[in-house]
Amino acid sequence: MLNTSPILEFKSSTFFSPILILYTNDMVAIEQMLHEKINLAPDFFKDSPLIIDLRELNKLNLDLDFAQIAQLLKRTGFFPVGIRGGNEQQNKQARALSLPIDTVRELGNPIIIGEAQKQESIQQPPAQPEVVIVKESVQPTAIPPVPAASVLVTQPIRSGQRIYSSGDLIILSQVSAGAEIMAEGNIHVYNTLRGRALAGVHGNTAARIFCFDLQAELVSIAGDYKTSEDLNKQTYNNPVQVYLQNHALIIKEIA
């Protein structure tokens, strides 16, 4: 008998990768903005794959040294995994770095988070952004996305702890200052929220945060955030919901 154990296998799967859309070639501004974004969600961005989108930049006829930006991204902890919308020169540089070019196929499937967000950020970039990081689905082949399971937590989440859910995140206990909770979907905290809460981290602008007692250090929906300094005194210490409306982060008491 021949040995039939498989040598390798090709499988199609769905995975998410953030896409970095550049609107400027000012390396200093890009680096600063990157650090700002990373500080918001260090764990989320650490070692994250990244596709670099240069369409907007090239529309504006801004020249960019692709090798330089790739190096900057690696230095800040990202793994560039592809380029799209590059010009001939940039594609050549990408190829030299073994990065695939324009291989990101997109699905017109409206269920996919990020697609709508991406269009929004391209059509009407929020007031002069230098960098927009959008989590977007990357689909090598068309497979309907499976809805992610939600995560339920009953233990207190203490300072220094991080919780991530690829669906909704439901927490029954307190979230301490210095703790970080992140979800690709909604976040519910049926207790005091003192730490940082980031919902819709893959760019789902419809995600919301609900909590019984808002004392958060930071709340964020799809990257739009407010820190405790910006939180209204009225909503502080109250049961609230947080959501995005016309690109504005709304914090509203739940009556």
Add this chain to the structure above:
Amino acid sequence: MARIIVVTSGKGGVGKTTTSAAIAMGLAKKGHKTAVIDFDVGLRNLDLILGCERRVVYDFINVINGEASLNQALIRDKNCNLLYILPASQTRDKDALTHEGVGKVLDELSKDFQYIVCDSPAGIEKGANLALYFADDAFVVTNPEISSVRDSDRMLGILSSKSRRAERNEEPIKEYLLLTRYDADRVKLGEMLSLEDVQEILSLELLGIIPESKSVLSASNAGIPVILDEKSEAGQAYADIVARYLGETLPHRFIDGKQGFLRRLFGGRK
């Protein structure tokens, strides 16, 4: 099988060693054979507070390295023959503590003792992590100030995720709050957090409040755990804590500060 208690805090200088010595003595005085281990390798404080520093021959690291047997290294307390001390080494560095080594020593002690009290070093590094790894119960020592409370919260996160019980998916470590160096007058002036403030942040079962008390320093200078100073408030507070830990229900004291003469005369608190 012994019950392993870790006395921990994250922040330094909050009263871990004072507490470890007091409760170990308290448990022994109640008739339980108790060992107290100094995990603060390189500093060695516990033997001073227990007044046995001159009898230290071998230490915890010697036992881990197989250079001495447990029986050679354990020091029997001069005040209570059910209490034994395993001192830290002053000459080694923290790397001498190993996971397997600590586990082996605790296993061996478990056969013979009812309670093992682990006096953790400050910080959230190796020594502190090893001190809590094998624990069944945690006494989280906290001062009424925000940095101490924050560090305790951090420690609680580590207790719930990096212990043997967490790794084995067993029942979690039982966590208790010990609020020490509590100065009711300064709390009233708003210079320190109140018990309520601390509880709101940590929400833990309160085992007791230990007031700020001069008797702690004099006891440690004399090399006698403060719990043996029955007249001192700190000594009484620790005695209450041991009793509560062993299952007695006692009302909490020392929340409102010194019992005034009149109040004592007419009894009770308002």
